[in-house]
Amino acid sequence: MTASKRQLAMVMDLNKCLGCHTCSIACKTLWSKDDGMEYMQFNTVNTIPGQGTPKDWETMGGGFDAQGNARPARLPSRKEYGDAWQFSHDELYYGGRGNSRHLEIKGDTPEWGPNWDEDQGGGVFPNAYYFYLPRICNHCTHAACKEACPRGAIEKREEDGIVTVNEDRCRGYRFCQAACPYKKIYFNHQKHVAQKCIFCFPRIDEGVAPACARQCPGRIRFVGYRDDQEAPIWKLVDKWKVALPLHPEYGTDPNVFYVPPIGPAMFDGSGDIDESRPRIPDEYLVGLFGPKVLDALATIKAEREKKRITGKSELMDLLIAYEWKNMFGGFDKDPSKVQVATIQWTRKR
Amino acid sequence: MKAQFIRGVSLKELLDPEAMVWRGVKPEPLLLSGTPSALQPTLAVRAAFPEGTIGAVKNVVVAAAHNGSEIAFRLEWQDHSADTGADGQDDVGFPDGAAILFPTRKGAPLMTMGAPGLPVNAWYWRADENGRGRHVTAQGLGTSDTLDRELVKANGIYQSGVWRVVIARSLQTRNGGSAAQLSAGGKTGISVAIWEGSHKERAGIKSFALGQQEGWHELILDRQA
Numbered sequence: 001m002t003a004s005k006r007q008l009a010m011v012m013d014l015n016k017c018l019g020c021h022t023c024s025i026a027c028k029t030l031w032s033k034d035d036g037m038e039y040m041q042f043n044t045v046n047t048i049p050g051q052g053t054p055k056d057w058e059t060m061g062g063g064f065d066a067q068g069n070a071r072p073a074r075l076p077s078r079k080e081y082g083d084a085w086q087f088s089h090d091e092l093y094y095g096g097r098g099n100s101r102h103l104e105i106k107g108d109t110p111e112w113g114p115n116w117d118e119d120q121g122g123g124v125f126p127n128a129y130y131f132y133l134p135r136i137c138n139h140c141t142h143a144a145c146k147e148a149c150p151r152g153a154i155e156k157r158e159e160d161g162i163v164t165v166n167e168d169r170c171r172g173y174r175f176c177q178a179a180c181p182y183k184k185i186y187f188n189h190q191k192h193v194a195q196k197c198i199f200c201f202p203r204i205d206e207g208v209a210p211a212c213a214r215q216c217p218g219r220i221r222f223v224g225y226r227d228d229q230e231a232p233i234w235k236l237v238d239k240w241k242v243a244l245p246l247h248p249e250y251g252t253d254p255n256v257f258y259v260p261p262i263g264p265a266m267f268d269g270s271g272d273i274d275e276s277r278p279r280i281p282d283e284y285l286v287g288l289f290g291p292k293v294l295d296a297l298a299t300i301k302a303e304r305e306k307k308r309i310t311g312k313s314e315l316m317d318l319l320i321a322y323e324w325k326n327m328f329g330g331f332d333k334d335p336s337k338v339q340v341a342t343i344q345w346t347r348k349r
Numbered sequence: 350m351k352a353q354f355i356r357g358v359s360l361k362e363l364l365d366p367e368a369m370v371w372r373g374v375k376p377e378p379l380l381l382s383g384t385p386s387a388l389q390p391t392l393a394v395r396a397a398f399p400e401g402t403i404g405a406v407k408n409v410v411v412a413a414a415h416n417g418s419e420i421a422f423r424l425e426w427q428d429h430s431a432d433t434g435a436d437g438q439d440d441v442g443f444p445d446g447a448a449i450l451f452p453t454r455k456g457a458p459l460m461t462m463g464a465p466g467l468p469v470n471a472w473y474w475r476a477d478e479n480g481r482g483r484h485v486t487a488q489g490l491g492t493s494d495t496l497d498r499e500l501v502k503a504n505g506i507y508q509s510g511v512w513r514v515v516i517a518r519s520l521q522t523r524n525g526g527s528a529a530q531l532s533a534g535g536k537t538g539i540s541v542a543i544w545e546g547s548h549k550e551r552a553g554i555k556s557f558a559l560g561q562q563e564g565w566h567e568l569i570l571d572r573q574a
Contacts (some may be wrong), residue, residue, distance in 0.1 A: 019420030070396040077439040150491045150552050172435070173551045179393040189436045 003021040007141065007161035008199060010213065011222040011243040012134055013259040013319055015300075019132040021045050021115070021213035023221070027136075029197065029342070030211050036190030038084035042113055042197035043212045045134040049122035049284065052133075054080035054112045054183050063144050063181030066253030070148070071250075073178040078189065082113035122284070126271070129279045131261040132195045134220070136212060137184045137197035138245070138254030139163045145196075148179030153194075161255065162199045170194050181250035202341040205332040214328075224329020226255065231329035232318050233257075240303075240315050242296045244289040259292050259319065260285050262300060266282070288312070350375050351419055352413035354533065354571035363421035364504045366513035371423050376412040379541060379566070381556035382534050388460065404556030406547035409447075417533055417573045421517035422449050422472075424541065431507035432546025434477035443551050444477040446544035447505075447514050448485070450557075451529035451537055452565065459540055459564035462487040462553075470529040472516045474503035476546065482516055488528035490553060496527060520570075530538060534572040538565030550560045 027043040043054040052058065054076040061073035086106040092098045105264050121130025127222075139156075143163050146154040153169035154176055156162070165176075172192035177185045185196045200210035208214065213221035224231040229239075236243040236259065243257035263280035278297075284292045299315070307313040325332040352561030353374050362368045389395045412423040418476020424447050434444035448471045450459070456467055463469035463486075471485040471493065481499030487493040500522055505514035520531040531537060542557040544550040 070391075070393040073393075074394060075441045077441050079439050144393070148391050150390040150394050152491060171552070175391070175393055175397070175552070178397070187435060187440045189440050192435070312354075 003141075004156055004158050006022070006159065007255055007256040008139065008204065009224065009226045009237070010136070010199075010258065011221075011233055011236045011257045012211070013220045014131055014133065014261040015259060015319070016218045017045070017132040017134055017286060018218050018219040019045055019047065020217060022215050022217055023134055025269060026211040026215035027197070030200070032195070034188075034191075036082075036188035037186070037195065039078055039081055040186040040188075040195060041081075041178065042132065042184070042186075042195075043060065043136050044114055045132050046115065047118045047121055048133045048288075049130065050117040050120060051133075053082065055082075055112050055116070055131050056080070057183040058184055058247070060178075061181065062179045062183070062250070064142070066251070068251070070144070070179065071181070073181070075174055075178050076131075078187075079112060082116065082234050083110070085110055085113070088265060123279065126267040127279055129262065129263055131280070133246075134212075135182065135184065135246070135258060135259075136210075137199070138182055138252065138256045139199055141253035141255060142177040142251065144181060144250075144252050145176035145185055145194075148175040149173075150175060154258035157201070160201075160204065160205070162197075162201050163196070164198055164201065165194050165196060167191075167193045167195075167328060181247065181252060182254075187221075198343075202343065203335060204331060206335075206337045206338040206340055207331055208338060208340065209328040209331040211335075219324060219327065222321075222327045223331055224327075228329050232327060235314075235318060240299060241292070242299050242315065244292055244296060248290045259300070260289055260296055262304075277329065330332040350413060350539065350566055350568050351375070352415050352496045352568060352570045354573055355414050355416055356574075358417045360416075360421070360502065360517060362465065363416075363419070363517055364502055364515050366423055366425075366504065366506050366515050370414070373553065374412040374414045374423070376410045376423070376425070378408060379411050379557055379558040381407055381543060382508075383397055383488075383556050384553050388490065391566075394552070398554050403550070403554050405411075405550060406543040406556050408532065409519070409541055409558070411541055412525045413568065415531075416516055417520075419517055419519050419566070420531060420570070421515050422541075424514045424543075426512055426517070428507070428512050428545065429510055430547050430567055431512070432442070432476060433479075434475075434546070436447065436477075437471035437484070443544075443546040443549050444567055445512065445546040446475040446542075446551075446555075447474040447512075447516065448452060448542045449516055450540040450542065451531075453486075453527060453529050456563075459557075459559075461490050462493065464489055468527045469479070470517055470527060471501070471542075472501045472515050474497075474505060474516050476505060481503050484518070484528065488503055500528075505531065529572060533570050536567060536569045538562060539568040540565060 032040040102103040170193040222232040245254040268274040308318040386400040473483040482503030
């Protein structure tokens with residue numbers, strides 16, 4: 001395995017995600033509109049606790065165990081991702097039924113979708129809780145998808161570590177799809193190839209941040225090289241240690257990191273606020289981000305307090321992101337001012 | 350194995366697995382074995398298919414005939430389901446498949462699907478691409494590449510738990526280097542592989558015919574009488 005010279009990374013601050021799905025739409029609009037991609041969302045946002053996308057993906061296996069062995073895994077189905085629903089637009093808009101019928105889903109009644117359990121969350125009233133978890137491909141350093149492919153069809157770009165599928169080599173065997181423990185690889189059932197998030201590399205190549213980050217109204221996403229000590233990624237991940245990978249126990253060394261959510265305080269039995277106990281259980285966050293999450297939460301709380309009292313905290317100023325350009329490690333060019341390459345996904349064969 | 354010469358038979362007739370012409374061609378049963386797990390190129394593939402779990406189809410019956418310019422192989426094997434791939438199976442399905450494999454140079458190894466500089470040439474049929482075959486070359490595990498989708502003709506019929514598939518090509522082709530060149534009166538090494546879709550067999554996960562000559566069976570093409 002040849003290591004990439006540098007690694008691009010993303011940090012998402014879960015305290016700021018408002019669950020608006022602008023990221024998903026920005027991505028969908030740019031990259032997954034071709035035939036066979038209808039059900040694909042390289043970027044998803046799920047309410048958690050919840051079953052996620054694809055449904056119950058955390059139970060499907062993949063990645064590596066502590067000894068580096070490939071963990072058993074199964075393929076997610078298109079239904080588990082949530083198939084693209086077909087609506088009765090034609091009938092209503094062009095078939096003269098616009099005043100007599102509501103918009104309806106055509107075909108079988110769906111049983112699952114990519115955002116099916118939105119805002120359900122966990123806990124019991126008055127201490128119910130939830131937060132949003134946006135996910136893209138983690139562009140892992142130890143990428144299980146790349147290592148699983150018997151044809152070497154998955155590549156990790158030498159210059160920035162972006163993981164891509166070479167669709168001319170891909171034969172649609174889907175070993176990658178099972179091996180990815182985050183289930184962030186989709187199968188194009190028309191072209192018979194695997195497709196996934198490309199970290200917007202045609203934009204990156206022109207100095208533009210990925211669309212999911214650039215379009216985010218909540219300014220939750222930071223982008224940049226992992227080792228750029230002047231930029232926010234290194235500061236959040238390595239200096240302040242408040243950004244952590246999702247499910248580090250999967251053994252793939254992800255390059256997307258999350259600032260864990262603090263969440264509101266508890267209500268006690270008499271309805272008063274109890275600041276001593278977190279609404280989002282520590283053990284739940286440990287289950288997602290590993291035991292280091294407790295230190296990260298403590299740091300964020302301490303720095304919040306410091307900011308409150310003194311008005312000064314490097315960490316809080318970073319996370320607040322007063323100036324959006326400072327979030328993107330130099331990838332801040334205006335996409336309308338550069339020529340971003342389009343992608344010819346598959347050679348016809 | 351012999352490829353019987355049949356004067357004047359058309360490719361169209363040979364491509365029909367139920368054509369009368371095949372009744373006059375002596376078939377040969379071949380035993381198939383699973384590819385070794387240890388030879389699979391990646392950890393994930395080996396973990397998904399440990400030793401002893403590969404190779405769902407154990408037997409295939411092969412008949413071969415040529416007309417002096419084209420050669421056809423008729424494969425028949427039992428299969429409890431016709432698997433036509435991912436679509437309609439919620440993206441978790443895999444298609445049944447079959448292939449004939451030839452060395453294109455002396456010494457091209459069967460077990461590793463050729464080697465650098467020693468290509469093998471597969472004529473490949475898949476249930477989800479029924480009607481047309483793939484002309485494939487490989488120079489080692491995981492290197493197979495589709496040369497073209499025109500030269501190999503393939504046609505399968507599934508009925509009552511049996512696949513009957515004909516895979517055919519001209520004896521000679523223009524792309525000499527990586528494609529097998531056959532001739533009436535000549536002989537070549539040959540192997541056969543079957544992928545069982547319902548067993549999630551794909552890529553190197555398949556059963557294949559292991560022969561006596563460095564793994565290859567021998568195919569003798571009748572002279573044009």
